Ligand SMILES: Nc1nc2c(ncn2[C@@H]2O[C@H](COP(=O)(O)OP(=O)(O)O)[C@@H](O)[C@H]2O)c(=O)[nH]1
């Protein structure tokens with residue numbers, strides 16, 4: 001049996017756990033523990049270990065989704081998580097511009113780990129305050145060849161859409177590499 | 181779709197850049213701590229701007245450029261819109277169209293210059309809202325020039341802010357600092373900073389110990405980082421340094437062959453498309 005993995009990353013409270021929970025066939029395994037520092041009070045509980053979701057494609061293929069720990073102080077885990085990933089998704093809370101800078105920083109860090117395809121999920125598009133994917137692209141300085149996709153993390157179709165677009169990007173990258 | 185936030189998180193430069201690139205039409209409203217401002221755009225070009233620190237009404241502009249006196253200005257009926265008033269003045273031959281355009285243009289630019297000084301405050305972009313009764317810059321003003329001018333002035337502090345966003349980090353000398361330190365000329369201020377460098381002192385503490393502003397300390401630390409004298413130690417809770425271009429060694433191969441990888445990806449695509 002083959003297992004492949006994708007990494008779901010993004011700033012604190014962007015919607016990583018929700019995203020994985022929506023698509024995973026198992027309860028998302030995450031160590032939720034109360035954290036009470038001021039900056040983190042925004043959410044009652046948060047992931048301190050990591051999220052872990054599983055999708056069984058058939059008897060031979062299983063896809064694992066790993067969510068990176070929300071807090072920056074767990075960034076030592078990022079590199080370990082990213083090893084051997086098929087691609088990664090950067091989830092951004094489109095309604096909180098104060099997190100954009102951090103999102104950009106996380107993106108740059110992950111790009112440094114491996115030259116793996118990735119897409120940006122402009123999450124919380126159901127929120128009245130959400131910036132549009134187009135505006136987010138400019139705000140985060142995402143180049144034209146990278147997809148910025150509308151997302152609502154508990155909407156299964158939109159989550160599937162993000163995963164599909166990442167898969168298409170992976171194929172496109174392979175084609176380019178094959179051709180070049 | 182909302183486009184709002186705080187200038188602290190998304191600067192005027194970034195906003196103008198976004199409006200320019202996305203060719204937006206509408207009005208940007210800024211409510212700063214000390215002043216409020218509005219700027220309106222048509223297809224990504226500036227047509228109007230006002231701030232409460234500068235009179236952008238036609239009468240105010242006319243007084244400013246010396247076309248009329250304050251006393252005369254008081255006799256002009258207040259119920260006229262700027263557009264109506266401008267038409268009257270031009271028709272009466274008191275103002276040429278070119279003079280009017282020049283005046284409006286300069287005023288809009290003056291306002292935008294002041295916008296660049298704002299670095300805190302709430303902003304909100306109202307799509308498709310334009311001040312129909314006000315005088316617009318004709319032709320609309322291209323934002324790229326304005327952004328260039330604005331960033332040139334801010335570049336240094338902003339770039340430094342980006343390079344060293346966090347002053348809570350600590351520094352350490354890179355290997356064999358003695359050899360390197362001997363080859364560079366350090367200013368007195370730089371030496372003072374050097375004397376405090378150790379993993380126990382954050383950059384902010386060093387700045388405080390030397391009564392340096394954030395900008396001053398950033399400049400010095402940036403220069404020393406660039407020169408390779410020191411490196412940043414990431415304290416717990418801080419983002420990892422941005423990886424060097426080119427990245428690290430490729431991770432162990434998860435697939436025996438490209439064909440295998442392709443087949444796995446296609447399988448996943450079929451699965452999610454079901
Ligand atoms: N309205 C809305 N709320 C969301 C969405 N995604 C996540 N949330 C909420 O945002 C909060 C943070 O989400 P979570 O998945 O825990 O963030 P994480 O820190 O990235 O794992 C939770 O209260 C979620 O219910 C979304 O697409 N729309």
Ligand SMILES: [Mg+2]
Nearest residue numbers: 016017047070
């Ligand atoms: Mg989480």
